[in-house]
Amino acid sequence: MIKRLNDAIQKKHAPIVVGLDPMLGYIPEQITKKAYAEHGETLEGAAEAIFQFNKGIVDATYDLIPAVKPQIAMYEQFGIPGLMAYKKTVDYCHEKGLVVIGDIKRGDIGSTSGAYATGHIGTIQVGANTFTPFDEDIATVNPYLGSDGVKPFIDVCNANDRGIFVLVKTSNPSSGEFQDRLVDGKPLYEIVGEKVAEWGLTSMDGDYSNVGAVVGATYPEMGAALRKIMPKAVILVPGYGAQGGQGKDLVHFFNEDGLGAIVNSSRGIIAAYKKDEYAQFGAANYADASRKAVEDMIADINGALA
Amino acid sequence: MIKRLNDAIQKKHAPIVVGLDPMLGYIPEQITKKAYAEHGETLEGAAEAIFQFNKGIVDATYDLIPAVKPQIAMYEQFGIPGLMAYKKTVDYCHEKGLVVIGDIKRGDIGSTSGAYATGHIGTIQVGANTFTPFDEDIATVNPYLGSDGVKPFIDVCNANDRGIFVLVKTSNPSSGEFQDRLVDGKPLYEIVGEKVAEWGLTSMDGDYSNVGAVVGATYPEMGAALRKIMPKAVILVPGYGAQGGQGKDLVHFFNEDGLGAIVNSSRGIIAAYKKDEYAQFGAANYADASRKAVEDMIADINGALA
Numbered sequence: 001m002i003k004r005l006n007d008a009i010q011k012k013h014a015p016i017v018v019g020l021d022p023m024l025g026y027i028p029e030q031i032t033k034k035a036y037a038e039h040g041e042t043l044e045g046a047a048e049a050i051f052q053f054n055k056g057i058v059d060a061t062y063d064l065i066p067a068v069k070p071q072i073a074m075y076e077q078f079g080i081p082g083l084m085a086y087k088k089t090v091d092y093c094h095e096k097g098l099v100v101i102g103d104i105k106r107g108d109i110g111s112t113s114g115a116y117a118t119g120h121i122g123t124i125q126v127g128a129n130t131f132t133p134f135d136e137d138i139a140t141v142n143p144y145l146g147s148d149g150v151k152p153f154i155d156v157c158n159a160n161d162r163g164i165f166v167l168v169k170t171s172n173p174s175s176g177e178f179q180d181r182l183v184d185g186k187p188l189y190e191i192v193g194e195k196v197a198e199w200g201l202t203s204m205d206g207d208y209s210n211v212g213a214v215v216g217a218t219y220p221e222m223g224a225a226l227r228k229i230m231p232k233a234v235i236l237v238p239g240y241g242a243q244g245g246q247g248k249d250l251v252h253f254f255n256e257d258g259l260g261a262i263v264n265s266s267r268g269i270i271a272a273y274k275k276d277e278y279a280q281f282g283a284a285n286y287a288d289a290s291r292k293a294v295e296d297m298i299a300d301i302n303g304a305l306a
Numbered sequence: 307m308i309k310r311l312n313d314a315i316q317k318k319h320a321p322i323v324v325g326l327d328p329m330l331g332y333i334p335e336q337i338t339k340k341a342y343a344e345h346g347e348t349l350e351g352a353a354e355a356i357f358q359f360n361k362g363i364v365d366a367t368y369d370l371i372p373a374v375k376p377q378i379a380m381y382e383q384f385g386i387p388g389l390m391a392y393k394k395t396v397d398y399c400h401e402k403g404l405v406v407i408g409d410i411k412r413g414d415i416g417s418t419s420g421a422y423a424t425g426h427i428g429t430i431q432v433g434a435n436t437f438t439p440f441d442e443d444i445a446t447v448n449p450y451l452g453s454d455g456v457k458p459f460i461d462v463c464n465a466n467d468r469g470i471f472v473l474v475k476t477s478n479p480s481s482g483e484f485q486d487r488l489v490d491g492k493p494l495y496e497i498v499g500e501k502v503a504e505w506g507l508t509s510m511d512g513d514y515s516n517v518g519a520v521v522g523a524t525y526p527e528m529g530a531a532l533r534k535i536m537p538k539a540v541i542l543v544p545g546y547g548a549q550g551g552q553g554k555d556l557v558h559f560f561n562e563d564g565l566g567a568i569v570n571s572s573r574g575i576i577a578a579y580k581k582d583e584y585a586q587f588g589a590a591n592y593a594d595a596s597r598k599a600v601e602d603m604i605a606d607i608n609g610a611l612a
Contacts, residue, residue: 007461024432036433041434043430043432043439045433046432071421073414073419073421074418074421076422076425076536077422077430077438078425079393080393080429083386084332100433105448107411108379109481111329112380113379115377115380115383116383117384119382119384119388126348126384127347127351129348131348131385133384142448143450144473144476144484145447146478146481146483147480148478148480170451171415171416172416172454174449174451175415175451176452177453178449178498178503179450179452181487182489183487183489188489188494191487195483256561260515
């Protein structure tokens with residue numbers, strides 16, 4: 001799977017991913033109004049609004065980008081109807097040829113992690129039939145439970161040609177509370193990074209591993225250190241834009257081949273029309289604002305890498 | 307919320323919780339056959355089988371137990387229909403007066419953790435209407451992202467009288483890989499435990515906090531240490547029975563008031579009829595086997611505490 005992602009990054013010359021993390025407050029009124037008229041001010045109405053909002057952004061940007069990253073929490077907050085909108089989003093992005101990174105941050109012990117892996121990137125047997133329940137291409141995984149929480153995901157990656165990104169150093173302000181603690185003089189995130197490198201050798205796909213890592217754009221110097229610790233891992237880099245990261249900070253997340261990282265922006269793209277910079281598009285043309293924001297982000301990152 | 311749980315534990319004299327973690331392999335043929343006849347060998351058929359299996363166990367045990375803990379991964383693996391069975395299970399257990407601990411192990415940054423909290427233990431506004439999407443009473447939370455990943459859950463606990471159990475030391479064999487690493491001579495799980503104690507002071511409910519902790523039965527000596535570090539936290543203790551823990555190992559998870567811990571058993575209860583000990587019940591009477599296993603577990607733990 002990681003080869004497919006890297007090929008798409010090279011073909012589109014765009015090491016970026018658009019985070020489809022819709023909040024009701026981002027969605028232009030013309031969309032919510034129509035959805036509520038059809039489904040009422042209900043969870044179903046909110047879910048329909050979310051899907052239509054996503055569809056507009058995907059239609060306006062899919063030719064520029066290799067991948068999307070829907071954040072499942074933003075759908076799960078609307079219960080079952082929200083999760084149906086998540087699944088519809090995954091399927092629609094597949095129709096458009098995009099790699100779908102499910103930002104699910106799941107993680108549990110043994111067979112329970114196996115169940116999450118099955119549901120999101122695997123297949124399940126019911127009687128004589130086989131199903132692919134959520135069908136993301138790649139999932140994010142929380143490592144706090146250790147190897148026996150992560151390996152069931154890797155088994156499913158190997159069985160179905162899928163990938164995972166393991167949380168190593170997250171982009172949020174308090175990520176250091178546990179992740180930066182020094183163990184024999186070495187921060188915990190480096191120890192997790194070493195494990196990612198070790199796990200990754202069991203699922204290679206071309207020059208890179210199906211086992212990647214999440215490292216926040218907001219910690220560029222840690223990104224540089226982790227790049228060396230995990231040479232075969234693609235690093236998914238959240239925190240660009242709204243959280244403060246910029247293209248010039250991200251150079252050291254990449255390898256010399258120009259690969260090895262994919263930078264995510266969510267709010268900065270999907271709610272671009274709300275920023276002064278893109279306000280001229282207006283709410284009616286929110287998706288065009290997103291397209292322009294994608295173009296600017298690609299230029300910023302490719303400019304820094306050049 | 308934690309007062310409601312403690313009251314139910316005292317009333318039923320049963321500091322235990324039944325883990326509703328159904329696997330298709332546990333479900334007697336008479337149930338799957340009927341479900342597949344109605345819905346086909348589909349995700350919907352599997353979901354119906356799971357719900358009916360749960361219902362049998364809940365009907366046979368609800369008068370003995372204060373709480374259930376459905377493990378969402380076991381439902382999520384069947385996609386949307388599976389999650390609908392999860393929600394039906396939550397609602398059915400509420401009808402029976404049980405406290406529902408959603409074993410969801412979610413955790414993310416800021417607003418994203420807020421979205422998970424909203425979806426599971428909170429309420430969400432759509433236009434003029436308010437919804438409680440999944441409506442569990444308590445949720446398990448992963449702490450790897452630090453305070454700003456956990457606090458949004460606590461805010462929702464305070465707004466809606468709900469609770470959380472934060473993963474501190476999990477029951478699985480490789481939990482030590484990161485959780486036991488020594489930071490200034492102190493294992494990471496103790497540092498997480500100290501944070502749980504600190505967070506807990508912001509959401510007290512009677513003598514205990516709505517912010518509890520997960521500590522595996524498989525590590526009793528660590529349980530004793532953590533009991534002291536988090537005096538006001540109720541400890542949810544997985545790993546009893548099938549994973550190896552026994553009543554006598556669990557005494558030090560409790561406080562002198564006889565409260566402070568709730569012990570989970572999943573497979574040992576819900577698949578009791580598959581064990582030699584309870585084989586005389588047979589698959590037809592699987593729920594009666596579960597009832598007997600609950601009685602034996604309560605006797606084992608209360609005997610050790612006496």
